[in-house]
Amino acid sequence: MAYTTADFNPDFALHRRRQRLSFWIVALVLAALTWATAELSGFFRVTQVTLADGSRAEAWVLAAGLPRLGEYLEKTLPVLRAESLGSDFAEWFWRWKIWAWLLLETVLIGFLATVFGVIGGLILSFPAARNLSPSPVILWLTRRVLEISRTVPELVFALIFVFSFGVGPMAGVLAIAIHSMGSLGKLYSEANENIDMRPVEGVKSAGGSWADQMRWGALPQVIPNIISYTLLRFEINVRSSSIIGYVGAGGLGQELRTAISLQEYTDLSALFLIILVTVMVIDWLSEKLRHRIIGMEKTA
């Protein structure tokens, strides 16, 4: 008996019903989860707040808190007058010599941490790729090492390294480098898992060792991905290194901490502006660079 359109129609209806059912199940589960987590995080909390005139009232926290957020931000705004803009500006950025130096330190921490992270991540990305790993034990081990390095937050690593190596940028470099190694190693190994295995087999068949197979057969295929991931990581690392000084690991973060604890509100906005501009510049430069490299790949 041939399978005809008449046979197809009931099959199709059933198929559609099943699809629709699974859609609604997934949608309901997601909605319930979202509601439950919002409830747990206190989004719907109603609490006693002090009003401007000193009286107490019941209010929804989110609504009651928003004006205070504005109040805080307002405090960080510097006083800038048109007639004395130069001196007002100088006052806003009164610690600029220290900040410029710390900014340089921040970028250098980000750079050096990226260098170390790339080296570590690249070496581990080959044994951590399912298709390339020399043995299941090594695969399991390297994957766990990468997982641990990227799961522990940079600030935790930084605290440990400040404790062991003292206050200063070295602790920051190590902390961010280890985290980068974990993240980059994971991304690189995923790129490795998508390569064409035939060149690797070609190198193997010519008598190449495992390292030769990686260097000659695998690496040339993933270089564009590696460059792209590395530039993205550099941006992220500069961002991280601007906060890592909070625990004494070098860079602008230590100034942020001082400004917050001494309630130097306008310093906060100045520092924020410096970090924002730096990250934007690095973002822009690395995007240019990445596009140029991608363009080269296409014409080559």
Next chain:
Amino acid sequence: MEQSTLTLSDLSRRFGETKAVDRVTLDIAPGQFVGVIGRSGAGKSTLLRLINRLIDPSAGKVTYGGREITGLRGRALREWRRDCAMIFQQFNLVERLDVLSNVLVGRLADHGFLSSMAMRFSETERAEALRALERLDLLPQALQKAGTLSGGQQQRVAIARALVQRPRIMLADEPIASLDPGNATRVMEALKTINREDGLTVLVNLHTLDTARAYCHRIIAMRAGRVYFDGVPRQLTDDVVRDIYGSEGLQEFSEAVTSTAARIKVSA
């Protein structure tokens, strides 16, 4: 270079329940040009990979001049793979690297870790690679990326890579299956030249009977992992062919149907 006899004794390889190669026993004399034929899945490819040790046998052994190959490990295994060069249906080149670097891959077995990681080769090695390329008419393409070459050119780069391994045996796994007739002929002629001039043993998997007849001294036919026929081309009668390919249903089995070789002579 000293050549010896390659011997397969009771060589088997299973993949799960499938016996890809089933108790194959063969002697391949030095300098022979041997064609292996058989339908897809007959175990031809597995047989070649077992010889080069890209895969390990489930049972049996391979010996070369009395030396057991199947037990080799580490450096000795890498040296065996170098001595027993292999070319593939899909060329297996590193497409992003230039042609010269691809040929130099053939010298990696003799390199230490650091020089290999730094991609450093001696002048002598580079000269050898260029000679191999010149021999295969590929010198002008030496600095092009391998991926930009045509299939036929890529296969000749693979042959050049195999040559700089200074091998004793050349294995070719369906080397012309992805090529058009003109390129297929050039590649087969190149293998023939290497066999005649360098005295290398050549073992080539083919799915085209007329190519096998035209180039091979000896034809081995496999069926379901076993050697079904082993003899000179002239002994390969139509009846035998029909059995090998299991084409009982076909009224007339035409060799021309499977042919990819152009009937013109091109010197390699």
